[in-house]
Ligand SMILES: Nc1ccn([C@@H]2O[C@H](COP(=O)(O)O)[C@@H](O)[C@H]2O)c(=O)n1
């Protein structure tokens with residue numbers, strides 16, 4: 573008798589502060605956001621791409637962002653969210669898992685995400701090779717995201733044994 577396929581869920585959170593260098597470009601959900609202030613990080617600090625990677629690692633049970641892209645890995649200094657996400661997809665497959673979907677929620681006042689949400693979903697889905705849904709919410713001006721000090725993101729991912 574064939575074994576049932578039991579999917580595995582992963583969860584992740586990430587936070588990055590807005591840069592005090594007002595010229596740093598904002599990369600968010602694998603898109604460039606002209607006119608918006610960028611986030612601080614060793615990489616391009618794409619908080620949405622990072623949570624997607626971390627949720628995949630969590631679902632596959634293969635560690636976390638620091639395990640694979642830690643600051644002890646200088647080859648990832650300045651890496652784009654897209655590069656990290658492609659590598660996370662490769663590592664997930666290498667661990668024997670197919671990706672079902674990823675859901676990401678960005679938390680912050682700015683940028684207003686809605687106008688480019690469909691574009692972000694398409695770009696990230698193309699990179700991952702499975703549906704990626706990206707949405708956004710504010711905290712009604714409460715907390716560090718409410719004060720525009722940075723962005724947070726949370727994500728879940730579902731994978732199943734290939
Ligand atoms: N950075 C953001 C945050 C929110 N949105 C959109 O606004 C809707 C309402 O957000 P509340 O936090 O006020 O409930 C939300 O559902 C998003 O559609 C956005 O585009 N960008």
Ligand SMILES: C[C@@]1(CO)OP(=O)(O)OP(=O)(O)OC[C@H]1O
Pocket residue numbers: 586587612613614615616617618622637638641642643648649650651
């Ligand atoms: C991506 C890495 C490595 O370049 O750096 P950051 O861009 O600072 O991102 P973060 O989400 O803080 O942690 C993961 C790091 O390993």
